[in-house]
Ligand SMILES: Nc1ncnc2c1ncn2[C@@H]1O[C@H](COP(=O)(O)OP(=O)(O)OP(=O)(O)O)[C@@H](O)[C@H]1O
C-alpha cells in the first residue's frame with residue numbers, strides 16, 4: 001500500500017514536471033490547447049441528454065419541442081466540432097513548440113557538459129535514450145495529461161446520466177474496468193523494461209548505420225569489404241528486438257480478448273437491466289436510449305482514462321531519463337565570482353607540480369613544472385602517448401588537474417571565467433574539426449564575435465596558405481566545404497588543415513597552441529606556415545607540438561616529455577649537447593636526410 005502511494009506520488013511529481021515543461025515552452029499556446037480540449041470533452045454529454053429529451057418529446061408528439069431541441073442539438077454539435085478543431089489546431093502548434101523547447105534543452109545541456117562525460121559509455125546510453133524519446137515523449141505526456149483530464153470531466157458528466165438508471169451503475173462500470181487498468185499498467189512496465197535495456201544495442205545499430213551511410217567510412221567499407229560483417233550485426237540485433245516485441249504483442253492480443261469479453265458482458269448486463277426497468281415503466285423509452293448510449297460511452301471513456309493513466313506511467317518511466325539528464329552538472333564550471341586577468345600584462349602560464357589521470361589511479365602526467373612566458377616559442381616533443389595533447393587540454397580546462405595547479409599570471413585557472421580563459425588560448429587541435437560549413441564560418445570560428453571581418457578572415461587564410469585555393473572557388477569565402485550540402489567543395493587533407501590553421505591565425509588570442517599543425521602539409525607549405533607563424537606570433541606565446549624536428553629546432557625552448565614527465569628542457573643546441581633523449585630522437589630523424 002505504501003509502495004503504491006509513493007508510486008502515485010512519483011507519477012504526480014513527474015506529471016507536474018511535464019506540465020511545467022509544456023507551459024514553459026509556450027504559456028499562451030499551452031493554455032489555448034488545454035482550454036479548448038477541456039470544453040470539447042464535456043459537450044458530448046449534453047448531446048446524450050438532448051437525445052433523451054427529443055425521444056421523450058417525440059413520444060409526447062410535441063412538434064415544437066422537437067424542433068427547438070433539434071436546433072439546440074445543431075448548435076451544440078457545431079460548437080463541439082468547432083472546439084474539437086480548435087483543440088487539434090492547438091495540439092499541432094503545441095507539439096512543435098514543445099519539441100523544439102525540450103530538444104533545445106538537451107542541446108544546451110550537452111554543450112555545457114564536461115568532455116569526460118562524452119568518454120563514458122553510460123552517458124551515451126543515457127543520451128541515446130533521451131535523444132530517441134525526446135521527439136515524442138514530452139508531447140505524448142502533454143497529450144495524455146490533457147486527454148486524461150478531459151476524459152475524467154467527460155466521465156463525471158456521464159455519471160449523472162447513469163444515476164438515472166441506478167446510483168450504482170457508474171461504480172459497477174468502474175469496478176469492472178479495474179482488470180483492464182491493472183493489465184495496462186503491467187503492459188506499460190513490460191514495454192519499458194524491454195526497451196530500456198536496449199540503449200547499448202541501439203547505439204551499436206546506430207554505429208553500423210553510420211558506418212554504411214556516411215562519407216567518412218564509405219571508402220573503407222569498400223576497401224575492407226566490411227558490408228557483410230556490419231549487416232550481420234545489424235540483423236542479429238534487430239532479430240532480437242523483433243522477437244521481444246512479438247512476445248509482448250502476443251500477450252497484448254490474448255489479454256485484450258479476455259478484457260473485451262468482460263467489457264461486453266458488463267454492457268449487456270446493465271443494458272438488460274435498463275430494458276427491464278423500461279418494461280416495468282420506471283424508465284421512459286428516451287431514458288433507455290440515453291442510458292444504453294451513456295453506458296457504452298462511459299465504458300469507452302473509462303477505458304480511455306485507464307489507458308491514458310497506464311501510458312502516462314510508461315511515458316514517465318522514459319521521461320525520468322530526460323529529467324535526470326537535465327540534472328547532470330558539468331564539474332568544470334566558471335567560479336561564481338571569477339577573477340579578471342589584466343589584459344595589459346604579458347601573459348605567463350605556469351604548471352606547478354601538475355599531475356593528471358583520465359582515470360583514477362592511472363596518471364598520464366606526473367609532477368609537471370613548467371613556465372611559459374615572455375611571448376616565446378615553445379616546442380613540446382615526445383613519443384606517442386607521452387602526454388603532450390593532455391597537457392594542452394589541461395591548460396584549456398577541458399579537464400581539471402588531479403593534483404597541483406595551473407596558474408595564469410599567478411591566478412589559478414579555476415578562478416577564471418571559462419569563456420575568458422579559452423579566449424586567451426587558440427590554435428589547432430590534433431584532431432581538428434572539418435566543419436561542413438562555409439569557408440567564412442570555418443575560419444570565423446577562430447574569433448566568433450568577428451565573423452563578419454572579411455579582411456581579417458582573408459589575412460588569416462593568406463598566413464595559412466589557404467587563400468589561393470579559396471580564391472579559386474566560385475563563391476570564394478562563402479563556399480560550402482565538404483560534400484554534405486549542395487554546391488559543397490571537397491578539400492584535400494592538407495587543404496582542410498590549412499583551413500584549420502587559418503582559424504587559428506584568425507584568433508587574436510595571446511597564446512597559440514599548435515598540436516601537429518603541419519602533419520598534412522607539403523614541405524613548401526609547411527615552410528611558409530612556419531615562417532608566418534614566427535612573424536605572426538611575435539607578440540604571442542607559441543606552443544608547438546610536433547614530431548618534425550626540422551621545425552621543432554627553431555623554437556626558443558624545447559620541452560621533452562617522456563611517459564608523462566618532463567625529462568629535458570632547453571634550446572636545440574643545449575639539448576643536442578646534452579646528448580640525451582632529444583638528441584637521440586633528433587639524430588634518428590636527421591639520419592634519413594644525410
Ligand atoms: N580521453 C582519454 N581517456 C583516457 N585516456 C586517454 C584519453 N586521451 C588520452 N589518453 C591516454 O593518455 C596518454 C597520453 O595521451 P596524449 O594524447 O596526451 O599523448 P600525446 O603525447 O599527445 O601522443 P601523440 O604524439 O600520439 O599525439 C595516452 O596513454 C592515452 O592512452
Ligand SMILES: [Mg+2]
Nearest residue numbers: 388389390430
Ligand atoms: Mg597528441
